[in-house]
Amino acid sequence: MKSSWKSLAWTGIYIILILSLLTNLSLITALLLIVPVIVLFNILDTKGFMIHVIPVWIVAFLIHPIYLLMALYFAVPAIFMGRCYKRRATALRTIVVGAATILVEMLLLLFIGTVLFQFDLSQYMQDIVNITMKPLQDMVASNGLSTDLLPSTEDMSLLVDMTIQRIPYALIVSSFLMAIISHVIVRPILSGMGYSVPKLIPAREWRFPRSLIWYYLIGVVIDMIAYNSDSGYLNMISANLVPILNVFFAIQAIGFFFYLAYIRKWHSIIPFLIAIPVLLFPPMAIIGILDIAFPLRQLMTKPKR
Template identity: 55%
Template structure:
């Protein structure tokens, strides 16, 4: 009952300025309820919540259903005692699939044009800045011409795939990181993620990165929007993967040297903040750095 009430309050909070925050947690109550209850009990708890929401703000039923689908998928994986990473990936793929399905339906049924929408939004945002630059000569750099807005709009469209992938992954990770201790406190054991020191990616990621570099070199100045979109999204995504590999290596180093975990956290901050340190992840993939650390310890 407590989680049903929490779910109801989260759905109702979508009509408040808190919606940007509460949206990140909408999956959590449904996951907890679906995992810990039988399907029949889950429906009995869910229906009253949807009825109340429908009576107050009917449109939010659609949002509830939207976030309910990945909750059911992740809950299903938790029921099967699947590994933490497979559960996160299942949730991420489901959320990403819903994003893409919405874009497809919006384009097919409502003639929604994403490029036009992004351009209009940027025009709306940059227009006050341009007016301010016109009034105040000290802020003349804030003037945005229509060509500047079109260029910015084009660049934004190019990185939307990466944005959708990263945001889907982060929502799944946030959900798992909160749901797991909750389920454990309810005596429902859920597998945890591997320790950071064991984070390792396949060496094939190096070849993917080289492929992305080649694509960028060959098509960086071409008019092929498809190839430009690949290079604009593939390389940043791979760099995020290399950052994860770098963090895994640093935690492994700290663990082997028996240093405090605080040291690992402090070493992680520059990796996240400074560009280029992800190269350590590539070196860790290509060469047996961890084996060298183990041997030097002996």
């Protein structure tokens, strides 16, 4: 009976999240659609799971078919992550599986939109830039200011091209962020229900292989070659490889500061405060590079003579 009430409660939460798509909070609540599906998938068997989620999908369809598509879109990675939780997979594997599923879905949607519906990503980005610049252009025109203050057509085209080149980076990072956020929310919920859910290793133990340094050097070389190159393929790699590696180095740097706080017995809030500038100020990722390339942590623990 207790389990039945829990499943009904989470079904209700799922319906509320679907209905919230009609509000101004839709951008936030859409990201939370993964959570109730994961919980229901873990506390119910397959038949019970379908009995609970299908009525929600019917409600979503009755509101608008687009909401059903959104519900199904987020249900797929939720089911894959839910299977990982049921199989007691490591937290990292669960996050990677969820992120990979979300990324594949994004790429599939982009492919379908381009092939079947003639979706032009370049033109779409151009329209976004034009919409963004329109208020500024109107302000300049209404105040009789010089149009030299505005970006030129060439500058705007360059901005569109750079944005399109960074799309792989944006897709990969956003996929992992969604998977990580879902895990952070779901794990304490399932643990509170008595389910054994592996957690991520402590931040002070985060370490990446030294091979990332070689990938980074390769990325820098490609960046130098692509600087004056007309190759769209090289420019695409250059625009995404080094930024993605910098994310890993930033994570490594955060892990280093958590390790330093642990061995120096700092207050627990200090590494969290240090993590903020690491994330906001990309050059600080060099600390992560040094931590991977050199034995910084061993030096910190080396006894003084």
